[in-house]
Structures are given as C-alpha cells and as structure tokens.
Amino acid sequence: MKQFKTESKKLLDLMINSIYTNKEIFLRELISNASDALDKLSFEAIKNPDLGVDQSTLAIRLSFDKEARSVTVSDNGIGMTKAELDENLGTIAHSGSEQFREANADRQGEDIDIIGQFGVGFYSSFMVATKVRVVSRALGADEAFVWESDGVRGYSIEPAGEGERSGAEEHGTDVILFLRESSESDDTDQYLSEGGLRDLVTRYSNYVRHPIQMMVTKSRQKPKPEDAPDDYKPEYEDYQELDTLNSMTPIWKKRQSEVKQEDYNEFYQSTFHDWSDPARTVSFHAEGALSYDALLFIPSRRPFDLYSKDYEKGLALYSSNVLIQEKCADLVPDYYNFVHGVVDSPDVSLNISRETLQQNSQLRAIARRVEKKIHSELEDMRDNDRESYETFFENFGRGIKFGIYNSYGMKAADLADLLLFWSAQEGKQVTFAEYADAMPEGQDKIYFAAGDSRERLEQVPAVRSALDHGFDVLLCTQDVDEFMFQVMRSWHQDGTEGDSEHEGAKERDLELANVANADLDFATDDEKAEAEKATSEHQELFDDLKESLGDKVTSVRVAAGLGDAPATIASEGPVSLEMERVISQGPDADAASAPKAQRVLQLNATHPVFAKLVAAKEAGDKDRLALLGSILYDQALLVEGLPVDDPVEFARNVAKLM
Structure with missing residues (x-):
C-alpha cells in the first residue's frame, strides 16, 4: 500500500x-x-x-x-x-x-x-x-x-x-x-x-x-384491459427512467432581451420563496479584467422577518455556475439588505474550501457595481413609477434611513434623495427635492415633526403653527427618523434636484429643523412683539410656575403663534421629546440612565387660560397657580403623545379644578 x-x-x-x-x-x-x-x-x-x-x-x-x-x-x-x-x-x-x-x-x-x-x-x-x-x-x-x-x-x-x-x-x-x-x-x-x-x-x-x-x-397508469368491468379503477405501476436533474443553463447568463419577465418571475419565486412577483428585475454583465454576471430582484413586499435578528442578507454567489455561498453578505450593503439575486464570477478568489471568500479587490469591485445598479433602479422607479416606489419605500425605507444613521451621515449624500416623507401641506409623500422646490421665498430650513402617527402630529400645536404661517412640515413616524436627521444635520440641494423650472432651485444647504425645538419661532413680527410684552410683564408668574413644576421643566416662557393651543411642550438641547420616547421604549431601556429631553413649558399669552394664570398670581393663590400649571403641563404632554408623570395626580388635579 x-x-x-x-x-x-x-x-x-x-x-x-x-x-x-x-x-x-x-x-x-x-x-x-x-x-x-x-x-x-x-x-x-x-x-x-x-x-x-x-x-x-x-x-x-x-x-x-x-x-x-x-x-x-x-x-x-x-x-x-x-x-x-x-x-x-x-x-x-x-x-x-x-x-x-x-x-x-x-x-x-x-x-x-x-x-x-x-x-x-x-x-x-x-x-x-x-x-x-x-x-x-x-x-x-x-x-x-x-x-x-x-x-x-x-x-x-x-x-x-x-x-x-x-x-x-x-x-x-x-x-x-x-x-x-x-x-x-x-x-x-x-x-x-x-x-x-x-x-x-x-x-x-x-x-x-x-x-x-x-x-x-416514476409512476404511470397501466393500459386498461379490454375486458375491464364498468367499475374498473385505473391501476398504476412504477418504472425506471433516466432523468436529468440539473437546469444546466443559468438564467443570469442570458441577456435581458432574451428572457421574458415571466421567466424571471418564475425563477425569483422558486429560488427565493416568494409568492409575489418582484417589483423590479435587474440583469447586467461585466467583461474584461473582472468578468461576472448578475441578476438582482427588488421584492414587491417585505418579508416578515426583515427587521429581526435572524434575517440574513446577501446574494447567492456562484463561481463558474457552481454555488459557493447561498448568502454572500459582502456583495450588498445593509441598507439594501432586501435585495435578492445571484452573482456568478469565475474571477473571485475563493478560499480552499470554496465555502467562503477571501477578502479582495475583485469582490469589493463587484459589490460597488451592484450597489450602483440598485441605486439607479430605485431612482428610476422613484421618477417613473411613483406609485410602485411609494409602496417599495413603505416596505423598505426604514432600512435606507438606518443606513444613513448607522454611517453617522456619511451615506447621506448617496441615500438622502431616495427618502420619502409625508408632507402635511401637500397631503402626500414627497422627497427632499420636492419639498425644497415648494418652499416659500426666504425659507432656509426643512421643517419636520416626529411622532408615532400622522394623525396626532397634524394636531400638535407646533405643526399647526408652522402650517398656519405658510411653512410645510414633514411628518415622520418611524423610530429612526429623528436619529437620522440628527446625524444628517442638513440636506444639500445641488441646484438640479426637483423641478428644473422652479426659480428658487439653487445650490444650498438646508438645515433640518424639528418644529418642537423651543428655539424655533414661526411667529410674525406682531405676534413676537405681543409675546415679548407678556414676558416682560409677567416674569414673576413664569418663575412661580417653574418653581411649582420643579425639575420637570428647565423653564417656563411665552411662545408666539401657538394659535388656539393654551400651552405646548418644547425641548432644548440634543435630545428631543420624540427621541426620549423612542429610547424609553427600547428593549434595553433603563429609566434611570436613559437620556431625557430638556423640557420647556411654552404658554400662549393670547389664550383665555393665560388670563386665569395671571388672575391666580395677582390674587396670591399659589396653590391654584400650581394646580393650573400642573394641569397645563400634563395636557401638553398628552398632546405630544408622551405619558404624564403621574396619571393619578393628573386625574385628581382635574377633579379639583372641576
């Protein structure tokens, strides 16, 4: 031997x-x-x-x-x-x-x-x-x-x-x-x-x-005997047959013009276990120093486990038609993790087992091309098939937003123009470019509000104030929205976005501003003058209210342009009210160490309730002033969609007032 x-x-x-x-x-x-x-x-x-x-x-x-x-x-x-x-x-x-x-x-x-x-x-x-x-x-x-x-x-x-x-x-x-x-x-x-x-x-x-x-x-039906009775039941027999088990010619090797969409749909459904047709199919081929074939699919619906920890992204990687990896995660970025598809290249460097890849420039080059193709297809869908794109974004937009947040804003230049937000003024989904094209002369910010539902946000005093003064507001209802805005800080308009005939289209950076920020003011000059007058005349009232509310708020002040709202809660500093709410609801939330928003109680000096506060102050009734201040604070929290600190105390205070 x-x-x-x-x-x-x-x-x-x-x-x-x-x-x-x-x-x-x-x-x-x-x-x-x-x-x-x-x-x-x-x-x-x-x-x-x-x-x-x-x-x-x-x-x-x-x-x-x-x-x-x-x-x-x-x-x-x-x-x-x-x-x-x-x-x-x-x-x-x-x-x-x-x-x-x-x-x-x-x-x-x-x-x-x-x-x-x-x-x-x-x-x-x-x-x-x-x-x-x-x-x-x-x-x-x-x-x-x-x-x-x-x-x-x-x-x-x-x-x-x-x-x-x-x-x-x-x-x-x-x-x-x-x-x-x-x-x-x-x-x-x-x-x-x-x-x-x-x-x-x-x-x-x-x-x-x-x-x-x-x-x-295999099984086949036996011939029916000539003398078979009327109640004859068909009989079957097994037989052996040489069968070809493989398809041999992969669909991704064919040019897109040679394949019917129905064939792509059938391949997609059978390979990636989806009962729906894909929203888009992308086939492309590269030849030269690095040769490969790629077939990508953008799904029309979101898989149930897309945002679970068990979901695996990646494209199927073949080398010379032989499967190397069912899901090669390196071929597609996290924010496009919803894309299914196949990449076949004889040039990628495999390790000895062919089960995993060596990290190399060939693989990175393919991944860059795949990313560009996906991006280009999404832009085409956004511009030429808006209804389908809005459905796509409803399913997968959260991941694109998280891609901007997770990259600390470095991917904003690539991904921001794919984003859609609900316009409170237009009553429909808009891009940043479409929002900017519709801004009135002199507006230099993109205004947004973040919360758990559009219906509630539309009733928030800050949003109504912005709309009343002619400014549109993007209503953001996903947990990642405001975190993404914080790392983006601004959106760059290069002058070619949106409607090219719009006179205001020019290259500029537009700050992303939360309407719930205490420093933001939509008031007219007359409204501001009235608020300043109320502030100077009733500073002691504000001090007393701050003292009664304690560390619940950092300050109490008058805000102009609140419309028919008696009071509202705004925030100062890097943590907004919505960010506080999202963090507090996280799986690892710790109430003791979770960051808190610096809350500001803003009062409407033109509302009849303000006169009640002034009357309580002038009468020297500190208890009634504290009662009214506490109720106004809790009401403002409820309007913002935040829980009151002590529901029992709130109910008791309302009963006292009644």
Whole structure:
C-alpha cells in the first residue's frame, strides 16, 4: 500500500475536519471534478476531431445502492491513467484541473469552464465515507485502474477488475463512496435516496454546464384491459427512467432581451420563496479584467422577518455556475439588505474550501457595481413609477434611513434623495427635492415633526403653527427618523434636484429643523412683539410656575403663534421629546440612565387660560397657580403623545379644578 505524499495523515485529517464545515458539499465537489473531466475531453475533441468524440453524449451519472451503502458519481470524460491517479489523488492539494486551466487560460470560459482550483475537493468524500474507490480509464488507454483508500492508512492502485470500464470506449471515471453509518449527529442515510441526491444537485450544482443524470422511479397508469368491468379503477405501476436533474443553463447568463419577465418571475419565486412577483428585475454583465454576471430582484413586499435578528442578507454567489455561498453578505450593503439575486464570477478568489471568500479587490469591485445598479433602479422607479416606489419605500425605507444613521451621515449624500416623507401641506409623500422646490421665498430650513402617527402630529400645536404661517412640515413616524436627521444635520440641494423650472432651485444647504425645538419661532413680527410684552410683564408668574413644576421643566416662557393651543411642550438641547420616547421604549431601556429631553413649558399669552394664570398670581393663590400649571403641563404632554408623570395626580388635579 502506498502512502500519501506529504504529511498525509495530519494534513488529510486537518482538511477533512477543518476545511469544510458543511458535509453535504461532497457531492458538489465530485460533480465539479466530473464536469472538469468532461470539459477536458471536449477540449481535446475540438483540437483533434479524429478522436470521434460525440459531445452530445457527455454527461455525469449518479446512482446509489442502499444495501451496499454506496453513492457513485460517474462521468464519460477524459479519464486518468495509473500515473495520473497516483499524482492527482495520491498527492494532496495537487490540482490537475488547475494545471490544465493555466495551460489553456486563453480558452477558459469559451470552450472550457474548468472549476477545480485547489486539488482538495475530492477528499471531502471522506467526511461521509469510510472508503472511496475510484475506477478510471484514460481516453485511448488500454486498461482501467482502481485507486482505493480509507483516507487514513494510505491508498492502493491496482488494475481494474473484469467488467470495470473494460471496453476501449468506456473512458471516464467512477467515484464510489461507501458511506458511514448514520448517527444522530450525522445523517448519511439522506444521501441514499433519489430525493436526497436530487436536492443536493438542485442546491449546489443546478447550473453545471453538463447534464447530471440519474435513474429515477416514476409512476404511470397501466393500459386498461379490454375486458375491464364498468367499475374498473385505473391501476398504476412504477418504472425506471433516466432523468436529468440539473437546469444546466443559468438564467443570469442570458441577456435581458432574451428572457421574458415571466421567466424571471418564475425563477425569483422558486429560488427565493416568494409568492409575489418582484417589483423590479435587474440583469447586467461585466467583461474584461473582472468578468461576472448578475441578476438582482427588488421584492414587491417585505418579508416578515426583515427587521429581526435572524434575517440574513446577501446574494447567492456562484463561481463558474457552481454555488459557493447561498448568502454572500459582502456583495450588498445593509441598507439594501432586501435585495435578492445571484452573482456568478469565475474571477473571485475563493478560499480552499470554496465555502467562503477571501477578502479582495475583485469582490469589493463587484459589490460597488451592484450597489450602483440598485441605486439607479430605485431612482428610476422613484421618477417613473411613483406609485410602485411609494409602496417599495413603505416596505423598505426604514432600512435606507438606518443606513444613513448607522454611517453617522456619511451615506447621506448617496441615500438622502431616495427618502420619502409625508408632507402635511401637500397631503402626500414627497422627497427632499420636492419639498425644497415648494418652499416659500426666504425659507432656509426643512421643517419636520416626529411622532408615532400622522394623525396626532397634524394636531400638535407646533405643526399647526408652522402650517398656519405658510411653512410645510414633514411628518415622520418611524423610530429612526429623528436619529437620522440628527446625524444628517442638513440636506444639500445641488441646484438640479426637483423641478428644473422652479426659480428658487439653487445650490444650498438646508438645515433640518424639528418644529418642537423651543428655539424655533414661526411667529410674525406682531405676534413676537405681543409675546415679548407678556414676558416682560409677567416674569414673576413664569418663575412661580417653574418653581411649582420643579425639575420637570428647565423653564417656563411665552411662545408666539401657538394659535388656539393654551400651552405646548418644547425641548432644548440634543435630545428631543420624540427621541426620549423612542429610547424609553427600547428593549434595553433603563429609566434611570436613559437620556431625557430638556423640557420647556411654552404658554400662549393670547389664550383665555393665560388670563386665569395671571388672575391666580395677582390674587396670591399659589396653590391654584400650581394646580393650573400642573394641569397645563400634563395636557401638553398628552398632546405630544408622551405619558404624564403621574396619571393619578393628573386625574385628581382635574377633579379639583372641576
């Protein structure tokens, strides 16, 4: 018995138990080797037509034997001589396919599509097998040889027995795996069934360019006997038929003009398990120093687990039509995690197991192109199919917003123009550009309000005040909105956004301003003058109210332009009222350490309630003043959608007032 070259036992044990993490890929590796053998024969046939090779008969054949617990992968490819068996299978990490590919690099992808690279895929067989037997006859050779090993003590090479590829036309290779016994942790029985092998082929090798065939059991109705009675019930029988298990030609290799949208829809639904058609389909191809094919789908509906911790983003990555990763997260950024699709490239650098990728410039270059394509498709949908885009944004816009927030605003220049917000003035969704185009002369800010619902925000005094004074307000109801605005700070209009005929369109930076900020004032000059007068005349009233409310507020003041609202709560500093609410409702919220907004109680000096406050102050009734101040504070909180500090006390105070 020959010993493996190199420190075989250590290396083979390390490889079998460490390189591969998923045992079921053994079939992918053996099919890939068989495909390489067929490609080598095809190449020889092209160079030498006298060989008389009928390329239409080239195929990979699978079979299994439950009693012998064996799985066989056969091909009628170029085969191996005794010396090649010794060199290719006896030398770990020697790749005959890689040598062949390097020698014929100018034809790779044209007449041949060699998959093998590292010379270790064959040994993945020992993850599931106790013994592997390889029978191979080289093209034009006089006899076949058998390589056999248990993966531990070495290997042997002997002449093949009678009936084992004995004819000159029987060139090719049989790889026979004798499987381990099944256990709770290692179910090898699944590979001894038609369904088990078909599933592995469909998952990993569906697009290998050669047919992968297997005899399968089918059922058919028996002919009806001539003398069958009137109540005859049809009878069925099982029969065996050679079936092709793989699709061979991947849809992403075809030009978009060659494929009907119905075919894309069918592929999308079956591959990504969605009952809806995609909203958009993007197919593109790149050739040159870095070649790849990509097929992307923007879903029309949000998966139920999109925002759960169990959701996995990523595109399916293939190399030469062989699945490498079902979800390659590096190919798509987090904010486009909803995109499904396939990328197939023979040029990406794989690691030795082909289960993961080496981080390299090729992968990053593909990812950048994918991102640009997605962005371009979304812009086209926004501009030319607004109804569909609004549906898309309702489903996936939160992730795009989080992409801006999570990048600390660095992605704002790329993503901000994809955002949509509800315009309180227009009563519809608008972009930043559309908001800016409609601003009145002299407005230099984009105003927004954040809360849990549009209906409530429309009734907030600050929003009504802005609208009453001619300023539109973006109503933001997602938890990430205000956090995103804080890292953005402003939106840049480059002068070409929106309506090009709008006279006010020019390059400028527009500050993003929360209408609930205490420093924001929409009042007219007359309203401001009236508020200043009330402030100077009733400063002691404000001081008394501040004292009675204690640390609930940082100050009490008059605000102009509040309309019919008696009072409102505003905030100062970096934490707004809405941010406080969102943080307090988080899963890890800690009431003691959570940041609090600096609250300001703003009073409307033109409202009849203010006169009641003044009367209580002039009468020296501190208790009534404190009562009125507490009720006004709690009412203002309720209007803002915030809980009152003490509901029992609030109810008691209302009862006292009544």
